[in-house]
Amino acid sequence: MTTKEPKATRRSRNAKHTGSFADLLAGVQSDLDDLHEEIDSWLQGLPENLQSGSKAEELQTCLDQLDAARDAAASAESALEDLEGDVRGDVTYYQDERKGRNSRADRLWNVSAIVSALVGAVEAAKEKVAEGEEDEFAVLADALNDIENECGSVEFPGMY
Numbered sequence: 001m002t003t004k005e006p007k008a009t010r011r012s013r014n015a016k017h018t019g020s021f022a023d024l025l026a027g028v029q030s031d032l033d034d035l036h037e038e039i040d041s042w043l044q045g046l047p048e049n050l051q052s053g054s055k056a057e058e059l060q061t062c063l064d065q066l067d068a069a070r071d072a073a074a075s076a077e078s079a080l081e082d083l084e085g086d087v088r089g090d091v092t093y094y095q096d097e098r099k100g101r102n103s104r105a106d107r108l109w110n111v112s113a114i115v116s117a118l119v120g121a122v123e124a125a126k127e128k129v130a131e132g133e134e135d136e137f138a139v140l141a142d143a144l145n146d147i148e149n150e151c152g153s154v155e156f157p158g159m160y
Helices: 021-044 054-082 104-127 134-153
Strands: 014-020 090-096
Touching: 014 021, 021 054, 021 090, 021 104, 054 134, 090 104, 104 134
Parallel strands: none
Antiparallel strands: 014 090
């Protein structure tokens, strides 16, 4: 009787990363700015006969959704500056790093993964502060949750 060799465990496609809270939040803003710039360039590059069509409307809707996410990220950065508590330590997150995974939707998913890790860091830091100081953390957590919600609403148009 022969025994089968166990299958090798499949390696995770998500790579572990660590960064400072402020740097990760700045990276979120930068990634959202890059996505916005791409969609805006696409919209500006549409031929004149398509600039009033459904594709232009889809692109403008996407830009509006990305603007809302960028505004939420700016609010989070402002809340972080106002925060006296210590959430400025390192934060660990997981990012999909499969080859060819750099579509707009994949990059937005990675932004959401980072924001989710930041929310976790804020919640952990909030538990360590004195009673009555949680409000500042709640403002930051709300701003981060707004980023997640806005990212979830972004719909990138198809090519055609």
